[in-house]
Amino acid sequence: MNKKSNDYERAKYNQLILENEQQMDELSNGKRKLEESIYNLEVDFRRGFQELNNLNNENARFDSFETNKLKRHNEEQEQSFRQLLRESNDQIVSAYKNETKKMDEEREILYKKRSDIPWD
16 A cells, blocks of 8 residues: 555544544533433422322312322332333433443544554
8 A cells, every 4th residue: 555545544444433523522511411312301200200299189088989099090000100211311321321332442442453454
């Protein structure tokens, strides 16, 4: 290979490495946004279930059996929603780890290929 060809190959790998790093940044930002959305959803659910609990407590003065039944149902739903949110967050973390590992490996391959190009 001649010097121009080597320079071109190095520039090509530099560009691919840069693109890989930009994708990793985008992935990290996307993960952060998803985690933030899940957190906000959890806060909204918690607030909504608290309001529902307050209403049930007010209704308990009139019909305690039905209110207690409804209260148990609401608590079960709250637990289910919390579990779903935890599972969603765990899936995001797992997918992020897998994808970053894959992208790190790709970047290392690109670094190696670039370093194998002679400088003469």
